[in-house]
Amino acid sequence: MSSAVYTQSGFNLGLLKFLQASPTPFHATRNLAECFLAAGFEQLNEADSWQLVPGKRYLVTRNDSSIIAFIYGRSDLLDSGIRMLGAHTDSPCLKVKPRAELNRRGYFQLGVEVYGGALLAPWYDRDLSMAGRVTYRDESGQMASALVDFKRPVAIVPSLAIHLDRDANNNRSINAQKDIVPLILQLPTEDSVLPDFRSLLHAELQASQPQLPVSQVLDYEISLYDTQPPALVGLEQDFIASARLDNLLSCYVGMQALLEADDQVSSLLICTDHEEVGSASCCGAKGPMLEQFLMRLLPETESRIRVIERSMMISADNAHGVHPNFMDKHDENHGPLLNRGPVIKVNANQRYATTSETSAFFRLLCETADVPVQAFVARTDMGCGSTIGPVVASEVGVKTIDVGCPTFAMHSIRELAGVQDAWNLYRAVVVYFCYAKPPMALLSSR
Incomplete structure (x- = not known):
């Protein structure tokens, strides 16, 4: 397994630069693509015929605002499955x-x-x-x-x-x-x-x-x-203040983790536009972009279904941290704290796609990476937001978990996150992308 090459400080400084350089989904997608191209990924054109080769790295964009980056692992897809991570490029x-x-x-x-x-x-x-x-x-x-x-x-x-x-x-x-x-x-x-x-x-x-x-x-x-630039704030610089933390933080985490992955197993990052307005577009998670990519990777239907069954999607989108001025807005047992680790998001009405199996697997990832983990459930008497997680799970059929970094002031022009949380999520995702067995291999066969 590849080890992280970044320090937490260097990682966060890179995050600040990425946020500053990405004022729109178009700019975020361009910046993601440029980082992958610099790392040796080959850009594909959806209008061309593809000949994908195991061991190589690819990227494809749609509408200039959504991107898929893919490492085609040398291991047989029917044995390894695909480790997927999804986020979104748009913000209110x-x-x-x-x-x-x-x-x-x-x-x-x-x-x-x-x-x-x-x-x-x-x-x-x-x-x-x-x-x-x-x-x-x-x-x-x-x-x-x-x-x-x-x-x-x-x-x-x-x-x-x-x-x-x-x-x-x-x-x-x-x-x-x-x-x-x-x-x-x-x-x-x-x-x-x-x-x-x-x-x-x-x-x-x-x-x-x-x-x-x-x-x-x-x-x-x-x-x-x-135009106010992102900044580390607090007496001890405990926090990151910036526009568009929701959800460029997760895009950056996914990019840096995928750059750390090797080519033994197949790993995929998808960052789509229009999540904040329902994802229903040609380049949104409710559109066909991911499904069409998988169809071109695996044209034969039965093989594709078998690979998807051995795969998993981490839907990474920010979570609501418990606000010290408004603690009554949270369930008393499910108020995530900033700088205390990534959050598993659960909702009984499928606003999040987390299941006990995918949650258990993510907890094992965090344990392996020595990363703390928290849980979020909305108050039963309040509505709950959603993510691309349920959309991808229902459109593609892949087992999915919703996770994210705890955040204050979500959907404000300036949001607040903890300096440790993106780093810890990155460490867990690095383990995920390099995991030798299929994500669901730990489950007993039924």
């Missing part, structure tokens, strides 16, 4: 509308949609930038796409002063249509003609990537994000 945010330009008393504002279940209040009074994918016509008339990131603060959503909203601290609601409209420019006069937002994107592409032959911006998928 504000997305710019197609006709976004608004002139309000001479202020140029952008119409936005709320993507996912975002906490809206933390978006006020933040130095915001914009990033995403732009599709354009080039100078030869062909269509192409490129990623853009303004990086600098270009937008803000100012709060209404307390003097004009005396109940702001007591019972304030936020109207997503009219209360969180970002401000990006003051016009010379109230009657000034608004700049076309596409022209602003064109100018930014020309300035940041002058080599691109952009003739006309046709359309875009642009999100706003907080």
Whole structure:
């Protein structure tokens, strides 16, 4: 089994850099792909014919926002199965509308949609930038796409002063249509003609990537994000504060662990888009991306079913840590603590895909890696979120467990995790990817 080559400090610094460089799912997927390519993975094109060879490493992307990285182990798949880990690349945010330009008393504002279940209040009074994918016509008339990131603060959503909203601290609601409209420019006069937002994107592409032959911006998928960089916080730097910890933390853990895996057994990482809005897309977990990959790897149906039966999926997505100011929001026996190890997530109504068998196997992994482990169950009188776990389990039929690092302020513009937890999850996943036997081999045959 390969041993970890990172220290916890180096691992976390790499995580901070990855978070900072990945303001959108498109950027996260590009950064993941670049790391795998640098490590010798071969990029596949879904439109081409594939000839996959045992002992080699591959990656494939879809929609520029989802990725599968795969080590094709030398061991027979019917003997070893596939060790899979899944995460998601998207996070709740504000997305710019197609006709976004608004002139309000001479202020140029952008119409936005709320993507996912975002906490809206933390978006006020933040130095915001914009990033995403732009599709354009080039100078030869062909269509192409490129990623853009303004990086600098270009937008803000100012709060209404307390003097004009005396109940702001007591019972304030936020109207997503009219209360969180970002401000990006003051016009010379109230009657000034608004700049076309596409022209602003064109100018930014020309300035940041002058080599691109952009003739006309046709359309875009642009999100706003907080420019405050990720940081280690606390008197003893016990915590990681950052946007998009849910769920780029798990993507980073999966990438680093897969880079540690050898080529004796088959291991797979899938990071998909659109989890925060239900995963129902061509590149989401409810779409066919993973199933189609497995069909191309194993075209014969019976063999594929047999391999899936000997495989396992770890669905890695952040868990709710027990908040010291709101402890009554947790079941008294299931309040995970930050820096106390990864969390096994359980739900009787299948909001999580964990079973007693997959949970037991993960506990053995953590024991082997000398990693503490915790459990989360939502209060019975409260609703429970979900993950890609139940989606993959039902779509592919693979045994699945839901785990994650405990987190505060999930779905806020800035979340909080413990410095030890991503590291400990990584250590457990390294053992998982290098485990010599099929994940379910410890179970007695029935």
